[in-house]
Amino acid sequence: MDDASTPVRRKRGPARRLDEDRVVDAALEVLDRGGPGALGIRAVAARLGVRPNALYTYVADRAALERAVAERVLSLADTAMLTAPGRRWRERLTDYAVSMRTTLLSHPGAAPLLMTAPMDGPTAVAIGELLMATLEDAGLSAEEAARATYLLIVQVVGSVTLEVVETDGRAPLAGEDDRIAARRGAMGDVDPAVLPHTAAAVDVMASWIGGEQYRWAIDAVLDGIATRATTPDDGA
Amino acid sequence: MDDASTPVRRKRGPARRLDEDRVVDAALEVLDRGGPGALGIRAVAARLGVRPNALYTYVADRAALERAVAERVLSLADTAMLTAPGRRWRERLTDYAVSMRTTLLSHPGAAPLLMTAPMDGPTAVAIGELLMATLEDAGLSAEEAARATYLLIVQVVGSVTLEVVETDGRAPLAGEDDRIAARRGAMGDVDPAVLPHTAAAVDVMASWIGGEQYRWAIDAVLDGIATRATTPDDGA
DNA sequence: ACCTGAACACCGTTCAAGT
DNA sequence: ACCTGAACACCGTTCAAGT
Numbered sequence: 230m231d232d233a234s235t236p237v238r239r240k241r242g243p244a245r246r247l248d249e250d251r252v253v254d255a256a257l258e259v260l261d262r263g264g265p266g267a268l269g270i271r272a273v274a275a276r277l278g279v280r281p282n283a284l285y286t287y288v289a290d291r292a293a294l295e296r297a298v299a300e301r302v303l304s305l306a307d308t309a310m311l312t313a314p315g316r317r318w319r320e321r322l323t324d325y326a327v328s329m330r331t332t333l334l335s336h337p338g339a340a341p342l343l344m345t346a347p348m349d350g351p352t353a354v355a356i357g358e359l360l361m362a363t364l365e366d367a368g369l370s371a372e373e374a375a376r377a378t379y380l381l382i383v384q385v386v387g388s389v390t391l392e393v394v395e396t397d398g399r400a401p402l403a404g405e406d407d408r409i410a411a412r413r414g415a416m417g418d419v420d421p422a423v424l425p426h427t428a429a430a431v432d433v434m435a436s437w438i439g440g441e442q443y444r445w446a447i448d449a450v451l452d453g454i455a456t457r458a459t460t461p462d463d464g465a
Numbered sequence: 466m467d468d469a470s471t472p473v474r475r476k477r478g479p480a481r482r483l484d485e486d487r488v489v490d491a492a493l494e495v496l497d498r499g500g501p502g503a504l505g506i507r508a509v510a511a512r513l514g515v516r517p518n519a520l521y522t523y524v525a526d527r528a529a530l531e532r533a534v535a536e537r538v539l540s541l542a543d544t545a546m547l548t549a550p551g552r553r554w555r556e557r558l559t560d561y562a563v564s565m566r567t568t569l570l571s572h573p574g575a576a577p578l579l580m581t582a583p584m585d586g587p588t589a590v591a592i593g594e595l596l597m598a599t600l601e602d603a604g605l606s607a608e609e610a611a612r613a614t615y616l617l618i619v620q621v622v623g624s625v626t627l628e629v630v631e632t633d634g635r636a637p638l639a640g641e642d643d644r645i646a647a648r649r650g651a652m653g654d655v656d657p658a659v660l661p662h663t664a665a666a667v668d669v670m671a672s673w674i675g676g677e678q679y680r681w682a683i684d685a686v687l688d689g690i691a692t693r694a695t696t697p698d699d700g701a
Numbered sequence: 702a703c704c705t706g707a708a709c710a711c712c713g714t715t716c717a718a719g720t
Numbered sequence: 721a722c723c724t725g726a727a728c729a730c731c732g733t734t735c736a737a738g739t
Contacts, residue, residue: 247722247723269712269713270712270713270714271711271712271713279723279724280723280724280725281712281713281714282713282714282715282716282723282724282725283722283723283724285714285715286721286722286723290713290714291713291714341580341581344577344580344623344626344627344630345577345630346630347630347631349651349652354660354663355660357663357670358660358661358662358663361662361663361666362662365662371662371665371666371669372666372669374662374666375662375666375669375670375673376669376673376678376681376682376685377685379670379673379678379682380620380681380682380685380686383619383620383623383624383627383682384616384619384620384623386623386627387580387619387620387622387623387626388619390580390623391580391619391622394580394581394582394583395583415585416585424590424591424594425594426594426597426598426601426607426610426611427590427593427594427597429607430597430607430608430610430611433607433608433611433612434593434611434615437611437612437615442612442615445612445616446612446615446616446619448689449612449613449616449686449689449690449692449693450616450685450686450689451689452688452689452692453684453685453686453687453688453689453690453692454685454689456685456688456689457685483703483704505731505732506731506732506733507730507731507732515704515705516704516705516706517731517732517733518704518705518706518732518733518734518735519703519704519705521733521734522702522703522704526732526733527732527733
């Protein structure tokens, strides 16, 4: 079921032709199969059927490879939601945040890279531009829109990274219910006499890594942002 | 100026006595001097004047060492602010958030460890307990308090980690103004014709890694949380 | 119980050499 | 221009041995 524009795309073959896109493709595959710890120059080279030092024609070093992977993953989330006509600014931001989580969770090993490498690539900038535009639709000033944009970025990337770090980071991730149950089990019993609030909330804390928590947090953040907006709920 | 309870504490000496605390001390020193990339079994052993494999008596492996360092750094922030009598819940949370940032920035290399290793140690749990108690003072239900707690944790740890990742991570960090100026310089010029919002907000974006942005974000988050509180502003 | 010596299987990165 | 061969200086971790 290959796309027509992707001629053959063999798994590991004798290296038909190399270019940066193919290197990043391979890096993402290594990440998906082996988790965050598996990514490395030698592993990617092996997957391409090539010697490790061959990669240095396309990538400056390991850090540059990681940045390229981070950019690639960001580009997989569809920004069309941010410009969807007829939808309110708040719905657009919520949709995009949820969709970004789904995208990142489908390449869990890549999520920590977003926190490790500075995101200054063209894709990251383009996303920032669209987020600021959406927040100005809400009636925020340019400065407030920029600050709110970063608040949202921190929340989205931070949540998903912490969520992934509790797994082995290989795709596909276990189902959310299973991951929450495993986390609940690892927490064991809490003595209500010494940690009353923790003991009472242990089930909710187990679900910190889930979609419901994610939605709750984004919602609260958007409420806080809405406080600063002049177009409370029905902006363009 | 050594504390009386710290007998001699030499820098690297012939290893007077080893225990887990001294190992974590050394790890934190390695981190402060060399940044996140410097931390490792061999580097810590060298700092203690001991062979690498000697560490395995006190720490299971590298991952356990990193978790121990993360726990240590968390314990350096003073939780007394969360229980300060006579102060409103919102002031207590703001004070603690600001103080946690200061603590983490004083050991910048350790900040990324909080995002990389699951935080399930006793210190992390104790902080969670106090945060939940404070948020219940605000009138949140147990479930809401737990969800708001995680929202705050993600925001604090996420912000500081992204802030540190743009530096070399060695202590002491350059002054905030210098770091913002350097970031502004790295962003270069942006064409207003293609990225109008980005071009207009470039100075604010440079300051994303600063204390003003941090405060703005925490404030917005607390506004969102306050929406769900029954004790709007003058809780116990 | 705690530390060393020695070794293992890895890393990222370089440089000269081939084609 | 692009890839290989070979080597460099590293890693984390193990195991047997010493004391």
